[in-house]
Amino acid sequence: MMRILALQVLCLVGTLMLCRAGQDRECDNFTDLDFHDSFIGTNLYVRLLLYTRANLECGQELSHHRFTAQLLFNLSRSTAFVIHGYRPTGAPPIWIDHLVHLLARQEDMNIVVVDWNRGAANLNYFTAVTNTRRTAANITGFIQRMQEEGASLDSVHLIGVSLGAHVAGFIGAMLGGKVGRITGLDPAGPMFAGVPPEERLDPTDAQLVDVLHTDMDGFGLRGAHGHIDFYANGGSDQPGCPKTIFSGKAYFVCDHQRSVFLYLCALNHTCNLTAYPCSSHTDFLNGQCLQCEAFKPASCPVLGYDLSPWRDNLLKLGQTRAFFSTTSELPYSKTSYRVDIVTWNQYLRWGVVILRLHSGKNVMETRMDNKLYRFEQYTSTRLLAQFDEDLYPIQKISLRIVTGNVIGPRYKLRLLRIRITPLNQPARALMCRYDIVMEENMEVSFRPIPCNESNA
Known part of the structure; x- marks a missing residue:
């Protein structure tokens, strides 16, 4: 027994x-x-x-x-x-x-x-x-x-x-x-x-x-x-x-x-x-x-x-x-966003984009420099922004377009719209901002607002 x-x-x-x-x-x-x-x-x-x-x-x-x-x-x-x-x-x-x-x-x-x-x-x-x-x-x-x-x-x-x-x-x-x-x-x-x-x-x-x-x-x-x-x-x-x-x-x-x-x-x-x-x-x-x-x-x-x-x-x-894309260690997942920018510049500019997301005291940054992007009158540019962490909710967004112009006058860039679409979390709302005037190589910060789908 x-x-x-x-x-x-x-x-x-x-x-x-x-x-x-x-x-x-x-x-x-x-x-x-x-x-x-x-x-x-x-x-x-x-x-x-x-x-x-x-x-x-x-x-x-x-x-x-x-x-x-x-x-x-x-x-x-x-x-x-x-x-x-x-x-x-x-x-x-x-x-x-x-x-x-x-x-x-x-x-x-x-x-x-x-x-x-x-x-x-x-x-x-x-x-x-x-x-x-x-x-x-x-x-x-x-x-x-x-x-x-x-x-x-x-x-x-x-x-x-x-x-x-x-x-x-x-x-x-x-x-x-x-x-x-x-x-x-x-x-x-x-x-x-x-x-x-x-x-x-x-x-x-x-x-x-x-x-x-x-x-x-x-x-x-x-x-x-x-x-x-x-x-x-x-x-x-x-x-x-x-x-x-x-x-x-x-x-x-x-x-x-x-x-x-x-x-x-x-x-x-x-x-x-x-x-x-x-x-x-x-x-x-x-x-x-x-x-x-x-x-x-x-x-x-x-x-x-x-x-x-x-x-x-x-x-x-x-x-x-x-x-x-992945990170270097567990859980490997990156947080991805599709970024759509519509520009209305007086002068043609080429550059890379640096995007920062803020949630409270936490900040994540990505540099989209796989190639030089073209910004000119009524040009729509699509980018992939990837971050090592998922910050949520997003309270502020910072954007900088780096053109490499260090000696001449800073040219202005006008963004008719920037739309940021969460790819990993499709249930989350799209984030937008309209009519932003910025200078090349200078960071501009703004709070995202709900997208106006009629203009999307």
């Missing part, structure tokens, strides 16, 4: 043992190797570790063949496969447990961590690349046996990180592009740049392919490779990551790893990473792509687990590039 009671308590805690068929069972953990293993090289061996809401703290290694013995694996549920990338040190990925827990929050599903560390842990990157095909074949065989037992490919979601994104693509291709979805987190670039689509992740590998780019000028892959490609801060250099080699390991991996941390943040609903479809990052920063007309009545796409509001339009559009 005491043994039964103790076993029941252990089941509730769920941290050390897994209870199955009335007996205790040790947890199956991700393979933990070290630098010595990577140095001498490893031979590929693929393990599949199952997690569900019933055993979140204790993985169960799945048999590749005997489904009947796998009591926690429910073929009627959706199944997410989490596939890691290159592991030069042999250590388990630090993000695995966090991702498993966050996926379990999204829905009651099978979460299968693909442990191919014996194959990815190798100082020779090219060996790991070679092993991606063999890993994909192994997992494809497992999914085919799932199908034979009644599972639907529609319910399969492959989430691949770096090299794991291409493993996911190979699996999808072997299954005829019929798996429900592939999510690629900064697909690896070395050995995959410039190759044909069948040799890397591409949109034909699944019914829906979404890709997040954070290190295209380093370990990530340039270009567009999904039905929707999200580009964080342009897809290359990430805020807060080291800029010089003297920072050590972080200089090499920070941008690349940011894709995982942004995805975790999105799954946790800690950050709202709204992306704006655009032809280029420059056009996005210039405020030319803030409408999301192609996705109405839905809003702009949001990075995360649920892409169902945009799925139909994404499939119709073929390939969509979408851009967003």
Whole structure:
């Protein structure tokens, strides 16, 4: 009796043992190797570790063949496969447990961590690349046996990180592009740049392919490779990551790893990473792509687990590039405003715009200097203003147009209207001000008033 009671308590805690068929069972953990293993090289061996809401703290290694013995694996549920990338040190990925827990929050599903560390842990990157095909074949065989037992490919979601994104693509291709979805987190670039689509992740590998780019000028892959490609801060250099080699390991991996941390943040609903479809990052920063007309009545796409509001339009559009900006640390989200200015100047002026928002004693400033903007008679200028924090309510606005004129007379600029539209909080009121006369290089401050829609 005491043994039964103790076993029941252990089941509730769920941290050390897994209870199955009335007996205790040790947890199956991700393979933990070290630098010595990577140095001498490893031979590929693929393990599949199952997690569900019933055993979140204790993985169960799945048999590749005997489904009947796998009591926690429910073929009627959706199944997410989490596939890691290159592991030069042999250590388990630090993000695995966090991702498993966050996926379990999204829905009651099978979460299968693909442990191919014996194959990815190798100082020779090219060996790991070679092993991606063999890993994909192994997992494809497992999914085919799932199908034979009644599972639907529609319910399969492959989430691949770096090299794991291409493993996911190979699996999808072997299954005829019929798996429900592939999510690629900064697909690896070395050995995959410039190759044909069948040799890397591409949109034909699944019914829906979404890709997040954070290190295209380093370990990530340039270009567009999904039905929707999200580009964080342009897809290359990430805020807060080291800029010089003297920072050590972080200089090499920070941008690349940011894709995982942004995805975790999105799954946790800690950050709202709204992306704006655009032809280029420059056009996005210039405020030319803030409408999301192609996705109405839905809003702009949001990075995360649920892409169902945009799925139909994404499939119709073929390939969509979408851009967003982040801060350097959690919660990563920037607060964005669309700024529309109508000027009536006597003289043509070129300049950049500095905008400050005031809320009590708190002040946030942004400099819109991606290019020189043209201000002349009855010219409408649209800008994107992004801030690291969300100040609310906005009690005062300060504006300065910097033209670089430091020796001549200051020319006046007349603003017929400035309209500031909150993009992250569409329920908030638009802020306007009409007929402002200012001098170049001099700041003018004003209190915003409700917009007169008849003049908007």
